[in-house]
Amino acid sequence: MKICLYTAIFGGYETLKSPVRIDGLDYVCFTDNESMRSDIWDIRHMSITNDLPPPLFYKRIKCLSHQMLPEYDYTIWLDANFQLKDKDYLSFLFDQLHSDKLLLYKHFCLAGDTRNCLYEEIKHSRQWPKYAHEDLSKQSVEYHNAGYPTNSGLYQSGFLLRNNTDPEVAGFNQAWLKEIEKFGKSFPQCQVSLPFVLWRQGINFDTVSNENIWNTDRYYITNHGDNNKFLPAYEAVS
Numbered sequence: 362m363k364i365c366l367y368t369a370i371f372g373g374y375e376t377l378k379s380p381v382r383i384d385g386l387d388y389v390c391f392t393d394n395e396s397m398r399s400d401i402w403d404i405r406h407m408s409i410t411n412d413l414p415p416p417l418f419y420k421r422i423k424c425l426s427h428q429m430l431p432e433y434d435y436t437i438w439l440d441a442n443f444q445l446k447d448k449d450y451l452s453f454l455f456d457q458l459h460s461d462k463l464l465l466y467k468h469f470c471l472a473g474d475t476r477n478c479l480y481e482e483i484k485h486s487r488q489w490p491k492y493a494h495e496d497l498s499k500q501s502v503e504y505h506n507a508g509y510p511t512n513s514g515l516y517q518s519g520f521l522l523r524n525n526t527d528p529e530v531a532g533f534n535q536a537w538l539k540e541i542e543k544f545g546k547s548f549p550q551c552q553v554s555l556p557f558v559l560w561r562q563g564i565n566f567d568t569v570s571n572e573n574i575w576n577t578d579r580y581y582i583t584n585h586g587d588n589n590k591f592l593p594a595y596e597a598v599s
Contacts, residue, residue: 365433368441369422372415378444416548424538427531440519447579463566464522466574468515478512496544518552
């Protein structure tokens with residue numbers, strides 16, 4: 362069984378972190394930084410296509426694990442602001458993967474607060490300047506008209522464990538990217554579309570039990586775009 366932890370860094374938004382080495386786990390980073398080098402990561406250089414800003418190009422890599430890494434049976438996506446430090450990581454994750462399709466963390470945010478609704482996430486996201494040009498209001502109306510119910514789950518989009526050989530997972534990947542590109546203009550909010558696509562696709566998935574991704578010893582975490590500030594528990598922004 363081949364397993365890969367992968368991430369992506371485009372437009373100089375993050376710096377590459379050095380994770381703990383785990384036997385049986387490969388590390389791949391996609392980047393447009395031609396000077397990036399690592400003794401741990403397999404650096405795969407890619408040029409950003411002219412039709413997309415860096416954040417949207419980045420989302421293609423994040424979503425399409427089955428196309429980007431077809432040689433692997435399972436992939437673990439981690440946003441580049443996460444630095445893995447748990448040597449028992451694989452056994453922990455695969456003990457939670459009962460569906461053998463997809464594993465997610467439930468959403469947690471500032472001060473341990475929990476949002477469980479994509480409509481509340483949309484309201485929250487409107488406060489952030491980086492989402493100022495996104496079609497969040499239109500997205501909210503469309504999901505409501507599609508019959509998506511309130512308080513039906515929200516998940517951290519900075520982590521995904523996926524069965525890379527499962528056709529249903531490939532379908533989910535493609536549907537998620539399509540939804541992101543439908544509403545994203547310059548800085549897409551992929552956490553909003555994630556629960557909607559899970560619901561619409563009807564795919565079975567699991568969530569990590571009894572653990573807040575921000576309050577665990579499995580990772581060091583920096584704020585997005587701030588590569589020098591490691592966040593203490595519950596101080597991260599979503």
